[in-house]
Amino acid sequence: MIMGAVMSEESRILEGYVSLPYKWSMGATTTRFFEEFKNKRIMGTKCKKCNRVLLPARKFCSHCFEETDQWVEVSQEGKLRTWVTVNFSYEGQPKEPPYVLGIIDLDGADVGLPHFVGGIPTDDFDEIAKKVRIGGRVKAVWNENRTGNILDIDYFKPVD
């Protein structure tokens, strides 16, 4: 923690910084989900009770509370459920705005995946709106160098 102090008109301001390191355990299911990314495979797990294919793959069903150990590969393609062009900045942002985010309903999955929508010009809002549309088809574009995390998928590209 670094501290300093500056004067303001009304009362003094103490400036500081809190920066903490973490080590987040993924568990075996998320570990396998991301290992499959290295081979460009997107896997979900199916609930035996409600038959939904959950994405990302997970250990138990959010509705039925049942363990979900049946792995199912879902498509690299799907429909864009919704999208937004982000045009504001914040600490820890993954890329420079403007950029496009979407919720993607991959074929064969019952849960939408949030990710970037890319492969389109992002400097004109009206141009983006022409290229990106709700219900439109999108396809995963993978990074050449994959290390097993959510950003191994570079973005989803509109394909129709």
Added chain:
Amino acid sequence: MGQAVAIIGTGQTECGKRTDVSYPELIYEAVGRAFEDSGLSPEDIEAVVSGSMPPAMEGVANPHLYWVDAMGAAGKPLIRTATCGSTGMSLAHTGFYHVASGLFDLVLVVGAEKMYEGDPQGTMATVAEPFFQRPFLAGAPGIFSLQSNEWAHRYGLEEERVRMAAAQLSVRNHTDAFLNPYAHIKVKITVEDVVKSRVIAYPVRILDVCPGSDGACAMIMASERMVKKLGVKPAWIRGVGYSGEEAFFGEGDKVVWQSAILAAKRAYKQAGITNPRNELDVAEVYNPFTFQEMLFYECFGFCDFGHGCELVENGVVMKGGDLPCDPSGGTLCTNPIGATGLQRTAEAALQVTNKAGDHQIPGANTGLAHAMGGLDQFNGVMIISNSL
């Protein structure tokens, strides 16, 4: 339900950039005003409920320990409730549970935030888990725009029409904020200003979005027997409803939004409300984003699904309309997040007890207060009335 619960005092601070006070000093202001309003003092209070955003917001973990003196809470049962945006409503519900249970007759409820002290969007980025959603669902405007775009598309609403209705709501709130002594943003704007303002998260513009504020709100809740003993005319809590959704944003339907629908249904059922549009006189709908407010009208049964814009276009939700919404200027103009939902509750209580001053809706008997939070995931509703 257990024993009946009333709101017998509220206290709000002036909101904005409050560098003139420390965090506990800000809370001391709100709590002092709640005592002044109720005629009570700290020794009368039996338990204290408090809450704010994730502590990364101000950089002090477990802030209720830091606030304890400012709430007169030493030696009393003290609890922290935190559900992100809906924290203030969760606080009101937690206070209600304390009194309704019969365990306590007088409870102090406090919500606060000092958003100029940290990085609000960066703090909110820590709300999403780090494996799947954090890179994408950080920053409130992005999430709410995803939802608004899906809503407009689902019902085939023309973009221009939605944008104009949203802009009218922005003008309504910015106009009403001038009449609320505690409101943060007080600027005169026109519909044209809104639609031409800078894009934050397309199509949402800067004047469609709430600020981050420093501010606090306090409230004193009492049991029916305490109300009789004190001989006061309070605002009664007639119904509470709360609902949450799955951890993954892409799992739920955010248009026909179950958590909002269920929260309202549960509160209406307790309060005996069957036709909210007719039976409510005023609503403090949590509206950090203009577009989202219209989605709430639908989920709360103010109109049919897909018809939210009409309530704006026909003036129903404006002052003088059938169901005026957010006469305080709402969340859109004042947003110290941990306090915001409690401000909605306090404002509804002020309205039904005819204590709202310059922004009083004449003859308001029954009001709705609401807040939304989590990762666009929780909704809480409270029905407040001047009779039991």
